[in-house]
Amino acid sequence: MNRRTALGARVLATATRAEARAYGLRERRVDAGDTTLAVLEGGPADAPAVVLLHGYTADRVVWMRFAKHLVRDHRVVVPELAGHGASGFTSGTGFSAPAQADRVAAVMDALGIKRAHVAGNSMGGFVAATLAVAHPERVASLLLSDAVGVASPEPSEAALLIEQGMNPFFLDDVADFPAFYALTMARPPYVPGFVRAAIATDYVARRDDYEEIFTDLFDVATLDERLGEITAPTLVMWGEQDRLVHPSTAQVWADGIAGARIVRYPDAGHMPMLELPGRTASDYRSFLSRVTADTVTSGR
Template identity: 50%
Template structure:
């Protein structure tokens, strides 16, 4: 269905828009994401994050417990759309574009470490009138979620850390080995670099036409200096290895065993350090389970969250 939707959108744009390659792939991508947001009841709006306005997607039940979803480094809010649709019938859902990412944009005057990013999320919660929330983060977003759970436990109902950065992995990932040689796979100057990098992000990537992938590659190339700055600000900065025992909120650690960016060996570090931590490992998935298998991973997170709420598991 998603493939047909994207093909249909691509055809429509091709008829109505005069564009150069691969801009057409970008138009198709944006129209498809907009259609899916509408389909799943997610509306775009901005909220004050303290030192920058954060663009968000919001939906679900306004007076229900809040669930906040935080993307990883170089990603944006749209990676959560197909995952988030499983939450909107019983939760208030907020998906953020972090500073430096997506439609929120980059400001060279800002800091991009996880403490600064978590402060922006907390400020947005205050502006939205959210006293406490379940928080879900992937990769760098998982690091930010863990930082919130550690620094502001009174505001966090539960934390779900999906392939989270933020601790030292006992075994290096593919990316870790590249970084040790001075190569950052996120930073490249041509499309060939993107096509070396992209398979590292997921073991089961959703289908996209090559024109859209070329457009995404060009966005990475255009943002190379910004991405380098963000990476330097947060990567291996203020790791949580020695603070895990201080995290006292209910925590689920979820991982794709085929992750090439953050080694699955880090999952045990999180759960050995956090009291009562629960763990789910997907043998067939990579770095982004919520995008590779949105229904399966959403149901596992819902079961965890609803256990904290003392309610029956979702039947969806």
């Protein structure tokens, strides 16, 4: 790592910590059963809990600007899933959606959270939905944002590349990072060039880790045949410019989960909660208000 890239890494780490503190999020490590996870947590300890799960090769940071709109009246928990970010990677740990869902449940146990509103983007959506199937009593509601875990009616740009043997997530050179980064978002937040270079360097260094995680993640059955088992109120959130998971996939989730509704963002890509944090958080808060009202009305 050259001096400029090293400076970028230090600036990124410092800025991330400062931003988390500004939003009322504190860092801690939490026992997840077979490992410990880095977690951001904020909001009143006795408030309704919201658990936010990031996607494949991402980290807890992608939820921070969304989370700041929730911490006033929710207990917000943002785990860094095993194999990612500061949680670290250990080969053979197991990175499938069921394995990660069990760790999320263990984190909830460690934090004394019996039931939570669970949201997930991409891989995190697969994990969240798996948790809702395996532990329905733990999930008060479900937010699925650009989630993998079901068959897509139409292939995305990334899926077509993978079919051709060119997985866009596997990078051997930092020079390939800009093209990959462009796939992830239609409206990426501003990042200085030297900081983005540090992100690219770290990404390439994790290539072998990401390959093992990818194999584990997609070497399990999809949830297509089990969506009817999900009873939690569900909001499906999707960026219409998503190049990683085709927008047609949103309807698969909504059709399979009773009562699920979709909100679409024409100007967002794969991570609408990062690209449009204020708008998506407002829509999510409205959804949570309806869930709470329905729960009170039904006496549940």
